[in-house]
Amino acid sequence: MRALVVSDIHGNLQALEAVLAAAGEVDAVWNLGDTVGYGGNPNEVIALIRPLATVNVRGNHDRVCCGLTSSQGFNPVAAEAAKWTNRALTPENLEWLREMPKGPVLASERAMCAHGSPLHEDHYIVSMRDAWTPLQRMETEITFFGHTHVQGSFSQREHEWEEDRPQYSETHSGQQASIEVPVGTRHLVNPGSVGQPRDGDWRAGFAIYDDVLERITFWRVPYDVEGAQEAIRNAALPERLAGWLAVGR
Numbered sequence: 184m185r186a187l188v189v190s191d192i193h194g195n196l197q198a199l200e201a202v203l204a205a206a207g208e209v210d211a212v213w214n215l216g217d218t219v220g221y222g223g224n225p226n227e228v229i230a231l232i233r234p235l236a237t238v239n240v241r242g243n244h245d246r247v248c249c250g251l252t253s254s255q256g257f258n259p260v261a262a263e264a265a266k267w268t269n270r271a272l273t274p275e276n277l278e279w280l281r282e283m284p285k286g287p288v289l290a291s292e293r294a295m296c297a298h299g300s301p302l303h304e305d306h307y308i309v310s311m312r313d314a315w316t317p318l319q320r321m322e323t324e325i326t327f328f329g330h331t332h333v334q335g336s337f338s339q340r341e342h343e344w345e346e347d348r349p350q351y352s353e354t355h356s357g358q359q360a361s362i363e364v365p366v367g368t369r370h371l372v373n374p375g376s377v378g379q380p381r382d383g384d385w386r387a388g389f390a391i392y393d394d395v396l397e398r399i400t401f402w403r404v405p406y407d408v409e410g411a412q413e414a415i416r417n418a419a420l421p422e423r424l425a426g427w428l429a430v431g432r
């Protein structure tokens with residue numbers, strides 16, 4: 184089975200389209216949440232991902248945008264974007280977001296999907312220090328998570344602990360980097376953000392999990408940033424949201 188793992192799409196239709204085109208044919212699509220918020224095309228993004236995703240978990244922005252939780256704790260830009268998204272979403276899409284399960288959700292025999300940490304949906308896993316306890320306590324060998332918008336992995340192989348940021352190399356279909364995930368090893372894996380990368384690389388991030396090859400491949404693909412910026416400006420969302428997309432911050 185080949186699963187396409189996406190996270191933090193954040194209403195960026197142009198980035199999602201580029202990711203789906205690059206991923207090609209897959210057996211499953213796992214969506215780790217923050218499907219909306221920030222970007223100018225929340226309804227179009229849901230229309231595209233909803234029929235494809237075999238697993239969805241909710242993100243903190245999804246909760247605020249559909250009115251499940253308040254925007255207290257959000258910075259002013261995020262709060263304004265959530266307010267706009269709430270008004271823009273169709274009643275049907277609001278309902279879909281409200282019913283989205285909280286992570287972690289079992290996705291396959293060996294893998295779970297979460298938005299933040301497998302131990303708490305809103306926790307950020309930034310460093311090995313944050314990854315240490317969830318790596319030992321999670322109920323499957325692999326947990327895919329998002330929330331930080333930074334692509335990479337934290338792994339435990341016997342007594343070795345390793346933090347990995349992808350070192351991409353050029354392939355015929357774009358820049359990729361892989362990690363091996365043989366049975367008996369444990370991994371927290373962030374596929375990166377589709378719609379608002381924050382690791383200084385503006386290109387859309389995602390991952391492909393192949394459970395037969397026991398391999399996870401990180402991808403970066405260019406997309407129509409100008410189109411995404413135009414959607415943000417047409418929606419009269421804060422200009423800074425358009426600026427961040429160009430620099431991956």
Ligand code: ZN
Pocket residue numbers: 191193217242244330331332
């Ligand atoms: Zn996010």
